[in-house]
Amino acid sequence: MAVSKDEAQQRLKSFLDICRRLGLKATPQRLHIFRVVAETDEHPEADVIIAKVREVMPTVSADTVYRTLAFLEDNGLIQKLSRLHGCARYDANLRKHHHFVCVKCGAAWDFYCEKLDTFAVPDEVTNLGTVESLHAELHGICKACQAALGE
Amino acid sequence: MAVSKDEAQQRLKSFLDICRRLGLKATPQRLHIFRVVAETDEHPEADVIIAKVREVMPTVSADTVYRTLAFLEDNGLIQKLSRLHGCARYDANLRKHHHFVCVKCGAAWDFYCEKLDTFAVPDEVTNLGTVESLHAELHGICKACQAALGE
């Protein structure tokens, strides 16, 4: 539980606003799932969220949780972390590098940046542990997708 | 095909060296899989690699490809990009932030950094498309895991 009562209240309000605006139902399941995600700072995986949700509402289906998470993400109420464990794309470029990823087509480009490689990490982080590397992931829209959108 | 002939040659040599050093076999399958990964800069997913491998060696099993990729990764010949799309951890922190991830235990911490949020992206990248966000992922070892290793 990392967020303040005020912040939690605020988030709940955003949630209800969005439902009203889109004509979607604020079901008890959705509210509860949202609360579970909003009340932690542990970046949980879906199975952890499902388990926590079921502590209070044991019959909620996995599908409902996944659907709700997708709904929350689509509406900017939560984010998915991307570059954590358990990945699936490979890169034989062994030079230290970073990535630009097109959010439309998913293509990824390598780039090099001395300033990022030598970036002075905030004390806030060095207090958490030893930092071994910094990898930057830039998100945006590639030229090809821009052209396609413009048509 | 992004790498030069020389670089490819060099990588192949590293590969054979590592096999010899570890007493592992340089099978035709391994060599071929390594070549396929080393010869692209498209950050392919495993299924793409499997398909490309099978263009030349149709009977190679998925298991062999996955095992070989893990082997190459363990020995630093390739890197995995963490799931750029389709990830599985969630975060309700909507402030612009970055992550410190412990490579031992997988725990993740949010942190804030104005200098990263306003980082001037290299022209190299702005030529590729429109950049919308920069997310930094720091890898290292958290205090708890350091303590556990020290014992």
Place this chain on the structure above:
DNA sequence: TCCTAATTAGGAACTAATCCTATTTACAAC
């Protein structure tokens, strides 16, 4: 209170990745 489109539960299906095991093979020792 009623109506209806949205939502749900829960099991089936799908997909990516790994495991299992009998067979094959690289390669070191002779």
Place this chain on the structure above:
DNA sequence: GTTGTAAATAGGATTAGTTCCTAATTAGGA
């Protein structure tokens, strides 16, 4: 070159995570 053996393979089975399907339920406006 032969041989012996541990390592590696193919390919089917299995597992885990996620999404799909459908009949039943429900939120919320009229």
